[in-house]
């Protein structure tokens with residue numbers, strides 16, 4: 001660490017309570033290194049929750065990170081207060097003349113729409129196109145990953161017969177690749193989605209490599225061979241209770257959801273879920289920041305190609 005954000009960002013206080021923001025500004029300045037510039041295009045409706053989750057995983061490295069929070073301009077979010085957005089968020093227009101070391105494009109609950117129906121699709125595709133020349137490595141999550149695979153590689157999105165929700169077992173296909181260095185042969189990771197990116201389309205594209213997959217729910221980690229684009233089709237950033245909240249929300253709506261798989265002790269929703277994916281999540285984000293961002297990015301950002 002440390003992560004540099006505006007001091008009054010609520011996520012900062014939450015993570016300080018977890019002892020995450022451990023280095024003070026004076027020490028950070030005395031280190032005399034260039035902080036990494038990482039933008040988070042936050043497409044999730046519960047933006048503050050996502051901020052906490054992503055800042056937590058990004059903070060598990062010795063690197064200094066400057067965070068830029070981005071919202072869409074062509075779609076105005078409705079579940080995050082305007083004052084929070086005004087205070088902490090910028091739009092693509094504000095930063096498009098900069099170069100960045102890394103960018104994260106989050107998930108979004110728009111799976112059932114065709115990509116082109118999503119109100120900010122044109123803006124998102126402009127951003128994705130821009131990342132190819134202005135960002136060292138871009139990390140896409142869940143719907144953001146499906147959208148990136150579709151935009152960059154034409155990988156189709158397929159609606160599943162029923163929602164995938166739970167903690168699934170995955171295997172690593174090639175542990176020598178740096179993104180999964182330090183992973184165990186098998187590991188657990190959350191998924192929460194009603195769609196998947198076509199496994200056939202992914203496998204027929206020679207630029208794409210599948211690094212981790214599950215017999216039950218398919219692909220989890222896909223990347224381009226050059227590491228410039230990472231696609232994570234699950235939610236390793238999720239908190240202990242995120243799937244629980246989604247399940248109980250859908251119960252309350254009368255949607256009769258299935259219990260998240262392999263999640264509650266004794267499969268009983270009254271029991272506190274065990275956190276079984278945090279070490280993997282920390283390892284994945286640290287590997288990304290280290291090998292695909294820090295070791296790859298030029299000291300002079302204008303030299304990104």
Ligand SMILES: CC(=O)SCCNC(=O)CCNC(=O)[C@H](O)C(C)(C)COP(=O)(O)OP(=O)(O)OC[C@H]1O[C@@H](n2cnc3c(N)ncnc32)[C@H](O)[C@@H]1OP(=O)(O)O
Pocket residue numbers: 043044045046075076077078079080106107108109110111117118119120141142143144192193194246249
């Ligand atoms: C597949 C994945 O990537 S998983 C990630 C998504 N998961 C989550 O977001 C989990 C948390 N979300 C939730 O629990 C719910 O979405 C809630 C409770 C926040 C809101 O649910 P509802 O009120 O039923 O949905 P609502 O119709 O208001 O739209 C929800 C979100 O869908 C998105 N959305 C809806 N319509 C559109 C549209 N036409 N274009 C673009 N985005 C849209 C927006 O992100 C919207 O939230 P926002 O306006 O705050 O950005």
Ligand SMILES: N[C@@H](CCO)C(=O)O
Pocket residue numbers: 108109110111192193194246
């Ligand atoms: N994670 C999402 C899936 C829907 O896009 C939810 O259950 O809210």
